[in-house]
Amino acid sequence: MCESSNGGEVCLYDANNQSGRVYDTLYSKPSYTGTYYGTNVGIDNTVNSTWNRDPDTTVSFYQFANYSGLGLGQLGGGKTNWSQFGEENSWSSHCFANNPACPG
Incomplete structure (x- = not known):
């Protein structure tokens, strides 16, 4: 599912991402709605780990919907297992830095 590497895609994995x-x-x-x-x-x-497939952004x-609460960045192309920072199962929204709706 997480196939694009030419921009604008983020892949979210739960704690059991080994199971797909x-x-x-x-x-x-x-806001993260749906399944x-x-x-x-x-x-x-x-969400336990993430992969930012946009190489440049x-x-x-x-932590909360509407880009609020604790916010942690992930560089373009980066993969992060948030459990190593104690932040697994913490995310409710994400925003690309080039989106004007993102907090400054």
């Missing part, structure tokens, strides 16, 4: 729970999006998401592909597992507050992940 993945969600990818081409856009900033003000991982092919499951009934909700995305909100279940930083994406920030936020």
Whole structure:
């Protein structure tokens, strides 16, 4: 599912990503609604690791919906296992730095 490497895609994995729970999006998401592909597992507050497939743009992940709460950035092309920072299952939205709706 996480196939694009030429910009604008973020892949979200839950704590059991070995079992294939993945969600990818081409856009900033003000709130994580819905489920991982092919499951009934909700995305909100279940993201354990992320992969920013945009090679040039930083994406920030936020603790709450509407780009609020703690926000941590991930450089273009970066992969992060958030559990190593104690931030697994913390994310409810993300925003690409080139999106004018993102917090400054």
